[in-house]
Amino acid sequence: MTPRPTRTEPSAADPAPLPAPEITEAECRRCGTYIAGLDGRYACGVCGWVNDHSEGHRRLPRADEDPDRPPAGRRPPRLLPAPPPPQNGR
Numbered sequence: 001m002t003p004r005p006t007r008t009e010p011s012a013a014d015p016a017p018l019p020a021p022e023i024t025e026a027e028c029r030r031c032g033t034y035i036a037g038l039d040g041r042y043a044c045g046v047c048g049w050v051n052d053h054s055e056g057h058r059r060l061p062r063a064d065e066d067p068d069r070p071p072a073g074r075r076p077p078r079l080l081p082a083p084p085p086p087q088n089g090r
């Protein structure tokens with residue numbers, strides 16, 4: 001028996017991956033805490049300050065570049081289970 005050749009071609013729908021983000025550091029502009037961010041985008045864990053995404057050094061990936069993006073088409077929102085009925089025991 002001859003094994004079938006398996007061809008692994010890169011799919012055309014796969015765009016070149018974006019370069020990994022770079023870790024940058026700065027001081028929080030609100031409380032002065034030294035914080036680390038990615039590509040110049042920061043979020044302070046102490047006071048909650050965040051800078052605008054446009055201050056980043058590089059563009060952000062688009063939704064269709066997100067490998068974790070759910071497939072097209074919206075799923076209906078998941079309904080939360082109804083709360084248990086009040087128990088008036090006794």
Ligand SMILES: [Zn+2]
Nearest residue numbers: 028031044047
């Ligand atoms: Zn802060």
